[in-house]
Amino acid sequence: MKKVLLVAVLVAAASWYFHFGRKMTDTSVRQFYNDQTELMLKLDGEPLCKLMADEYLVRDVAFSSSGTQRTERRRDEACSEVKQAMILFGKMSDASGGVLHPMIEQKIHSVELSEGNKRATVKGVSTASIGGITIVRSRFTETLIRRNGRILSLGGESKTWTYEG
Secondary structure (H helix, E strand, O other): OHHHHHHHHHHHHHHHHHOHHHOOOHHHHHHHHHHHHHHHHOOOHHHHHOOEEEEEEEEEEEEEOOEEEEEEEEHHHHHHHHHHHHHHHHHHHHHOOOOOOOEEEEEEEEEEEOOOOOEEEEEEEEEEEEOOEEEEEEEEEEEEEEEOOEEEEEEEEEEEEEOOO
């Protein structure tokens, strides 16, 4: 009897892992972005890097007063940039006693789930401001997957506008 119960539990766990553990919903995708925003506000880059899949790749076109720049970054380079940005924002926040702590907002415009709900294509806008002044806005299309029960980003494409005061 114990063996039958153990086998039933193992079959249920395997079923969850291979079927439900890899599926996403509109709600889980939106929660991913809420969690990501909270991590950004904590100014700790390492947890943000853990949201990137090993095969992460982002292509960006950045517009600023110094011109247009096209970049392509894989996971390691993107992770390094995120960590550096969080350190810079942390120094600004600390030096100003929190007055210059960045505010991050992400608006999701659409979530398109693949057949089987194992992949999501998300379109949205991220905005960062400091002291009530917008410093960067990015329109993005990002691909998410679910592995081992966790939602991860494969990257995507973005257009970023940097505003200088």
